[in-house]
Amino acid sequence: MSPLIGAAWLDVRERADQLVLNYVSRAADAAHGVLRSEQRLDFARRLRARIEAEVGGSENPRTVAKVLDRFGDPAALVAREARRLTESAPEAAACGSRAGLGPEGTRRFPAIRDDTAPAHPPRRAGQHRVSRPTSLGLPFAGLRRVAMSTANPMATGGRDARTVVKEHPRETAALVILVVAALLVPFGLPPLAIFPVPLVVWAAGTAVVLLSESWEVRDRFLGAGAPLLGYVVGGVLVGGLRVGAEPGFDTFMTAFWAVSGTMFMIGTGLGVVWLAYRLLDLD
Template identity: 30%
Template sequence: MTQRSEQLVLDYLSEVGLALHGRVTAKERTAYLTSLRARIDERREAAGNDDVDTVRRILRGFGAPEHLVQEELTGQEMDLEDDEMIPPKPRHADRPPPPWRGGPGQGILALLEGPGQTDQRLDGRTSRRPGVVRNSLLLVRHRAPEAIALLMLTLTGLWWDVAFLWVLGAALILLSHVWNAKDKWVGVGLPLVACTVGVVVWDGEARFIDQYIQQALPATGVPALGIASLVCVFYLFPKAARSARAADRAGR
């Protein structure tokens, strides 16, 4: 291992880290850079020669840092190693064919995932974002506690008779290593505030406070809790899914 070769690797990892900054959490960025460093070292060891030209060739094989980050975030793998190898062509040539011509989005899963999953990137390429179904499957596989928490909140929002499940979901949110402090405040605090407001605005009558709570809670408190829980699911799901996709790619 030469000093110049090692410096090339460190510079490359630094550029990748800068490209990831602001797009993923610090924990996810550190995990990905550690995994990337291990993959680079494996190729260096397999090459049997650690001179500057060999290391530069290995790094070119991973692609430019910005494109590597695009692959990390979109899940699309680029076959070409260098942009200069991509022949110029009009943007419409990169558009995927429609499903009836063998393009993406075939089958029942595509219907469940919904439209708008294929995006046009700024460099003319297209990338297919994972849909709700695939994100959910990855979430169950790699982030099971978070998946259970979101399931509990979803059941609370859809079926108010099982609102007690929200307590389990809230506990899992608080124990999560995926969501940050702000996410946890939203995921737990918003339903509690909504439930409290729902109880306060109940327009029924009761002589004593305990009777008031017993009647107001199922009438307006629990429905408010359920609606707020669904809002929290939409808020928490994207970050959990992104973390699950990162864990899936790191595992591969």
Template identity: 60%
Template sequence: MIERADQLVLDYVSKAADAAHGVLRQDHRLDFVQRLRARIESERSGSEDPKVVARVLATFGDPAALVEREARRLSSDGEVPRIQAEPEVRPAESDTAVFPRVVDDVPPGVARGMREARARLAGRTERGLPFAGLRRAVMAGANPMATGGRDARTVVKGHPREVLAIGLLLLAALLVPMSLPSVAIFQVPVIVWAAGAATVLTSDSWSFRDRMIGIGAPMFGYGVGGVVIGALRVGGESGFSAFLAQFYAVSGIMFMIFTGLGVVWLAYRLWDLS
């Protein structure tokens, strides 16, 4: 979490520094980058949440636009904001023009340190983490700025209550095939489902509609699904006892199926809203 948040800040400041090359003088550029980094840290307020950091960076806008604004400010103050480019040089025996070149005056040691820091923050710190290779492969095509620093791990870290609710609903479904003794008059899967439903209802990450779908799907499957499938399985048989036998035979399975559908919906909405 901390490494990814710092990586977002480092990438943004690096883009601003790159945009300032050839536009601002060295002393102006270093001062601009330092002030920009300090301002970001101030707005960030010590947060290590990549989503919060991404939103803070979004308020600053395009780094190139910040550089242009700084150049205009320096010009209005009477200072010379631009680096003097080397004069145009033509080869002695060629008509091919050589474009003016701006010398990158970042010290080699600083540039090397920035590259090493990016490499460590981007992936080397994840060595030894479970499924780190799979995680890097899944996120290989993702731009941290475009995704807001979001992946499965950051969503789980940022929404512990919602993850607990999803886990309880899944556990309730998995307990259905087990012949567990009842607690008073309540079956154990029903108790676990009720705990998961209560946790879902206390969450403010999902909308009311999403919460109703998530906790209502298992009951819908158990009740409506059990009645419909049970009636179809009765077929030509008559009698309420035959219907009840078929209902109890399929209602648990329908509860598991619709719990899975509700969990998929909650997980999808949690990812979409993160």
């Protein structure tokens, strides 16, 4: 393994561990004033063990984020744990001396949000999810949840824009770089060597997107390639339509250069929206 690949693998592993640590820390913070100190420590220990069991040894941050999303809001888990301890206290006190456990000594962890949901068969490699309407009356439920995410974090299972930025700083930076590339188009900056400045900035953002493990491969190419696709295909189509009754290569190129920058900006906007939507992982 080359040093570069090894460093990248360690970085991915550290990010996955950090996701788990952040989630458990949020749960422990929520348990302050709700659970006693020994109950809080026991709860945090069992929560981390349950998360690691659900993750199944995966070191992919995307997989870990999906598991944590299934657990839901840490505060809700703490409230459920408090109710369980209250309800089980009489029974635990009666049998505690026989079992050698205190009222809070149960080894059972409350069921996570979708434990009662029917299990789905594992996806085969290369098989992508297909988004379907949750009901005939809400064909755009996923987009509605995205729109609500900044106002109501519970609409996305506890994940909102702030959470995504905190958990995915590199991916967020890549999206910002792509937006900057689009915003530089109207300024007409002098090229770097022979390359336009927006193209150089786009290439930097694209490199970060393609190296990210948080998006599927298809999403990386769609999101990062949308600006270039808009520039080339959009410029050709719209420029061709603008040629009108004056055909000719020079006329076409004039029309192409006049619209290609705008089409690049439109493609960038569509690609960034798609990548941000997939980062929220609302399917």
